[in-house]
Amino acid sequence: MQSFADRIRSDGAQFRRRAVDILQVNLGRYCNLACIHCHVESGPTRTEMMSRENVDAVLCFLASTDIPTLDITGGAPELHGDFDFLVESARQIGRRVMDRCNLTVIFEPGKNYLPEFFRRHHVELICSLPCYSLENVDKQRGKGTFDSSIQALKIFNRLGYGQPDSGLILNLVYNPVGPHLPPAQEQLEQDYKRILSEQFGIVFNHLFCLTNMPITRYATHLKLRGEYDPYMDLLETNFNARTLDQVMCHDLISIGWDGWVYDCDFNQMLDLAITGKNGQRLHISSLSLAQLTQPAIKFGDHCYACTAGSGSSCGGTLI
Ligand code: SF4
Numbered sequence: 001m002q003s004f005a006d007r008i009r010s011d012g013a014q015f016r017r018r019a020v021d022i023l024q025v026n027l028g029r030y031c032n033l034a035c036i037h038c039h040v041e042s043g044p045t046r047t048e049m050m051s052r053e054n055v056d057a058v059l060c061f062l063a064s065t066d067i068p069t070l071d072i073t074g075g076a077p078e079l080h081g082d083f084d085f086l087v088e089s090a091r092q093i094g095r096r097v098m099d100r101c102n103l104t105v106i107f108e109p110g111k112n113y114l115p116e117f118f119r120r121h122h123v124e125l126i127c128s129l130p131c132y133s134l135e136n137v138d139k140q141r142g143k144g145t146f147d148s149s150i151q152a153l154k155i156f157n158r159l160g161y162g163q164p165d166s167g168l169i170l171n172l173v174y175n176p177v178g179p180h181l182p183p184a185q186e187q188l189e190q191d192y193k194r195i196l197s198e199q200f201g202i203v204f205n206h207l208f209c210l211t212n213m214p215i216t217r218y219a220t221h222l223k224l225r226g227e228y229d230p231y232m233d234l235l236e237t238n239f240n241a242r243t244l245d246q247v248m249c250h251d252l253i254s255i256g257w258d259g260w261v262y263d264c265d266f267n268q269m270l271d272l273a274i275t276g277k278n279g280q281r282l283h284i285s286s287l288s289l290a291q292l293t294q295p296a297i298k299f300g301d302h303c304y305a306c307t308a309g310s311g312s313s314c315g316g317t318l319i
């Protein structure tokens, strides 16, 4: 297999951050689910959570910039004690807030206020629903997840989420159940819309198709089945140079629960931190935008997952 580094060198591609349009913050590893494909290796036994000091540092940095979008992720970020504070504070300074929600979290004890909270603060919801079939969703995310997810979507719809002209955005996320590339996003979105509407009366805005990232828990899952090498070969064979200009690390940075700064959530999980001129890691507590324009993006073979086929990012396919 040709390394990703050699591949982009031979293509003469530029792999540098152009700007920071999205500040993605990982509030922690704790989650009420423990999905097979989870690159964060989240689950109910994880205890790593962002400190209030680092949440304050995130807000301080955000306020010192004109970065328009705060993208909150986890784990299940809503289970962090400072989630509401972070959302309210970011909205108060006029930023767009996106929440990566696993849907089932609103049924956790004491969390039934969340749908109304999201509506009040115009939080954009990006919700995982890896299939429209119960069997596939429960296989990947755990028994009962599909039914809870459908119930949650109905609640969001009743509040106006996903409804035409409501201004309340509800996007869904698909990722393959097996070790293959996602199908064409537009076609799958039509299928999701038709089936969810016919069977459950559910509406939503857009479907984002993501390629599974072969790192951490998902890499272990593939290796145990002898599927890791074939999957990497599949990604490399389908490398598409046209995606290089669109990969999300060109205009996003990712902050870990412990405040370190990364090119993306995947590099965060691989501990490939952005480093400054003298090789030291950058931390949110002393971060400035100027520090982010110079360092080259830290790529590796996992970047094939972002650049295979139509490409993949936290916002779906790239081209
Ligand atoms: S819901 Fe999301 S964060 Fe939680 S285990 Fe599943 S993929 Fe990971």
Ligand code: SF4
Binding pocket: 247, 248, 249, 250, 263, 264, 265, 266, 267, 297, 298, 299, 300, 302, 303, 306
């Ligand atoms: S994993 Fe994707 S987003 Fe992260 S550095 Fe590689 S190409 Fe960029």
